[in-house]
Amino acid sequence: MNAEHHLHLVSDSTGETVNSVARACVAQFEGIEPQEHVWTLVRTRGHVEKIVDNIRREPGPVIYTMVDEDLRRLLEKNCHAMGVPCVAVLDPVIHALGLHYERTSAGRPGKQHTLDNEYFDRIEAMNFALAHDDGQMYEDLSAADVALVGVSRTSKTPTCVYLAQRGIRAANVPYVPGVPLPDALFRLERTLIIGLTKDPARLVDIRRSRLRVMNDQEEAGKYADIDAVTEEVKEARRLYARHHWPVIDVTRRSIEETAAAILTLYQRHRAKAAE
Structure with a gap:
């Protein structure tokens, strides 16, 4: 300053x-x-x-x-x-x-901070986002307005929290190679499912930084290997395409920009459902 x-x-x-x-x-x-x-x-x-x-x-x-x-x-x-x-x-x-x-x-x-129904909706949405962070509580996933699917470090958690501040119930479901996604995800009807993706090179940089902070370099394995991460991102993109889920590339987006894109998709999703 x-x-x-x-x-x-x-x-x-x-x-x-x-x-x-x-x-x-x-x-x-x-x-x-x-x-x-x-x-x-x-x-x-x-x-x-x-x-x-x-x-x-x-x-x-x-x-x-x-x-x-x-x-x-x-x-x-x-x-x-x-x-x-x-x-x-x-x-x-x-x-x-x-x-x-x-x-x-x-x-x-x-x-604007009056304790009205909208305020309590935001609080409820925040509690929902925290309870359904990183693949938790799949049993009531159908209560989500939006479900974000993505590989590690695609900003799923902060995006869900930001959406909660707008009253959107958002859950995040991690895509991990070799680990099946929950059946509940594929049974969703009302919920908008969105795939998040990111440039592999940028993902590797972020993951390596996280490992350094955690002092866990020995456990890096394929988590921060550029070839493995590139294939991981490709696998996730193929999954999104198979299920016709909309995709957002968060590489050059802030959390606010990603959330804005999600809100636009959600409004279209609701309008289509109402037809």
């Missing part, structure tokens, strides 16, 4: 939204890694005044999500006096939605 660049992120809730927006935007500027000052659950004048004092000591752009008009004006007024940018990132979106739906914003901090 560059001590010369400061970025203040202010939120009246958990700060997840403003943090995500800020990082997505900063990533567009090469060579800039500002020191982030994160302020969450900001709901009093005293808290805003404390933040203003910090901005004065370490000036830098301010990005915020706050709904209380008095607190917003207090923050903006002080930022204007100091000559630092102060941006309310949700305002354009809320304004556009309000015009379209002909409604007024509720103006409640953290409303």
Whole structure:
């Protein structure tokens, strides 16, 4: 991080939204890694005044999500006096939605984190992903919305966890050469099954790194051998083709990008099932 660049992120809730927006935007500027000052659950004048004092000591752009008009004006007024940018990132979106739906914003901090049915669905989906990680609990695999099949190190677990945050029940089923996949997988009717694949050379690099961390080089065997891994990936691809499962190559994808592709496939799958 560059001590010369400061970025203040202010939120009246958990700060997840403003943090995500800020990082997505900063990533567009090469060579800039500002020191982030994160302020969450900001709901009093005293808290805003404390933040203003910090901005004065370490000036830098301010990005915020706050709904209380008095607190917003207090923050903006002080930022204007100091000559630092102060941006309310949700305002354009809320304004556009309000015009379209002909409604007024509720103006409640953290409303997206309300303990409603959607929240509990996400918690249930998270519990499901953890319970069905790496081939566990095949007996109720039919309860999954999505089942991810892939060789080791194709990011099955983190992708399932990410999907759970979107309320999707995701299970992951490892493909291991010589080990039969569970019969329950082939009996699924409602569940969308997706095969994950990755460039063998990249897989070998990741697997060797994992073995080094585990200090388990002697047990590497075919697990990190390029020829064996190449054949392993080919076998998995042939399996996917036989069963007409959609395939996603995760070699150059982040977890978020892989999850986005899965969600698109899942929406199509649901639409087709509803026909």
